[in-house]
Amino acid sequence: MPTNLLNQPLRLPNGGVLRNRLAKAAMSETLATYDNRPTPGLVQLYRRWGASGLGLIVTGNVMIDRRALGEPGNVVIEDESEMAVLRQWTQAATAQGSALWAQLNHPGKQSTRGLNAFNLAPSAVPFREDMAAFFDTPREASAADIQDIIQRFGRSAALCKQAGFDGVQIHAAHGNLINQFLSPHHNRRSDDWGGTAEKRRRFLLAVYAEIRRLVGPDFAVAIKLNSADFQRGGFTEQDSLATIHALADAGIDLIEISGGTYEAPAMSGALHEPLKASTAAREAYFLGFAEQARATTRVPLMVTGGFRTAAGMNAALRSGALDVVGLARLLAIDPDAPAALLQGRDSTQQVRTISTGLKAVDRLGIMEVLWYARQLKRIARGQAPRPAESGLAAFLKSALGSGWGTFRTRRLRVR
Template identity: 90%
Template sequence: MESSLLNQPLHLPNGSVLRNRLAKAAMSETLGTYDNRPTNGLVQLYGRWGASGLGLIVTGNVMIDRRALGEPGNVVIEDESDMAVLRQWTQAATAHGSALWAQLNHPGKQSTRGLNAFNLAPSAVPFREDMAAFFDTPREASSDDILDIIERFGRSAAICKKAGFSGVQIHAAHGYLINQFLSPHHNRRDDEWGSTAEKRRRFLMAVYAEIRRQVGADFPVGIKLNSADFQRGGFTEEESLATIRALAKAGIDLIEISGGTYEAPAMSGAMQEPKRASTAAREAYFLGFAEKARATTKLPLMVTGGFRTATGMNAALRTGALDVVGLARLLAIDPDAPAALLQGRDSAQRVRPISTGLKAVDRMGIMEVLWYERQLKRIAKGKEPRPAESGLAAFLKSALGSSWGTFRTRRLRARA
């Protein structure tokens, strides 16, 4: 039966068990309020996914600091003021046996212009020229800033545990703050937080240690890590493998492998080079790196990106290079797909490239976020997604909504 490997449970190092090998990977939802609180829309959306049979569900960006947002509508968990809704969210997602992990994140410099009063990063490195109009040059984080952010990661994780989340995932990929610290391109510091690969890794290891200190050994802590940044002077495969070894030694429970940044969006498939037929048949974008990582560690590995069929997913698991298959965009256009895949059947929907016809927009790969956000918002309202929705129409509506969201966020913050 094609579903046999997908249906196997997975025992994590800390003793917890995922009921099967199929996971929903993080996608940006922007379903929080403009003052960044969780909503009933998240309860509706995650209830739908929770009923689909998934073993693991990872949330979209949960920010640890209301002053540091990635997008309007991000949920922020920095205190217990929203505990009632957080518990409704976790109960809806886990009611049928799925595990729910909160993805904890800080955007660093990767936040659109005007949303935050200022952006922090390891170093004051601007975006490339064609993106500078959309993103401010960040301030270099001080030592006090860094220590505050580390503590905030731990505090947010502890609140998530209290709210009923099954675990947390540290977002150290896709060009956000932790990835920026790991990258020689973004991190040009010459203090204890930079200058060598080991020192650039220190921020991540401190974040993990603080989270573990605040949640204890029995609470799952995973990480999303770039295989590489695919950016000149960025985080390399060799540095990623060294980071995996350090995390394994420290006691991480699950590593999700991804790649790319906003400036080089490999995570969306936009940067993937044409493949040989034998490689394309393997489906997953990062399976080759997973094989290198498997030679480095026996830790559970999750690979997200490119999977299309039950056959391809089972074939990937059969290699032994990964332990969990991550799905994202498919679950935005077919939220019930896991039920079919776990029975060895493919979804009737196919993920397709989203383009607007506007070269500057399409080059950034941003529609691989915005278009899917719109589908998630439909599900959150109890509606069905629109797999055929126009990329251009979605972009125009999203741009208008983002501008309004940025304005409302700044106004609400000013009144606080």
């Protein structure tokens, strides 16, 4: 192989340097307690990834509000009460040179029925009919709710800086609250927070501005953004390009490109099968959109989804369309894969589509979260992943655990 571009460092606009171009993208770990406190399991898991050679590690969902969870077992950072464990987490991940960013998120309407007392969204738009049994119709957020959420993003980012994280990533993709504000399908407001593309972007830009105000210019602030929602009437590629330009003007340090929502799960590859031969050869799902973005901005770009080989990753970097290669599911079944890739070798494992054989379940794409979360829990216990684990068995065990987790979370909140 020619020079392995994965080994090149990258200087970010804030002045920080990533030691190489390999990043662990966010995956939902659900390794917190049911009252949303970080645990030693997170320390163990991230120590393993920190030893793998990664340049950047992005955490799974860190929620900014205990009342707005995406799943049982989410970490919530809203005060200093867990600072000691947070510092253990950051030290474990960064001890061997990786940068660690916390992914900050609010799920909006995208939280399963019964977990939260209520869900907020830009507008009271229900899920599609076949998913409505799993998700409540949300309340429309008031102006006061919006301001509170903006302030919570900023406060959580400041706490992350205090705990030793090297940066934060704003989760504005995959159907979560900020993505909902950006989408004309979910955002049907006619006030200052909706009605035009510019007003739909206002919430995201306000979140970014509040975070930057509280963390200063030297702390990395990145974003995960959909290339498109792949949903009729939703956020389009044209919307995304305009948002990228606005973020570049505002001073964002890195943009990770993804796509899809729970209702249209493109991020897991569910909308990319079967792949055209030309797309399969290029591996990355969103590389074409990254090329469009690169044509009009020099902000560092990260692409996650579909990468399989060191050659494919190098070809993508050589094209100039992206600056960082994001890996997620592969690192749940082979946490040592970066060490091989940085030497120009491929992982011995391959990401596969997880199927339960239950059409109603497989259509939702949820096993791309649940199955891999089970592998993360094994690593967090010091065990090896099980790449061949049955999708059906994993679903049944996860469903039981999720039901119990929802019950325990609600009981603890009532107390």
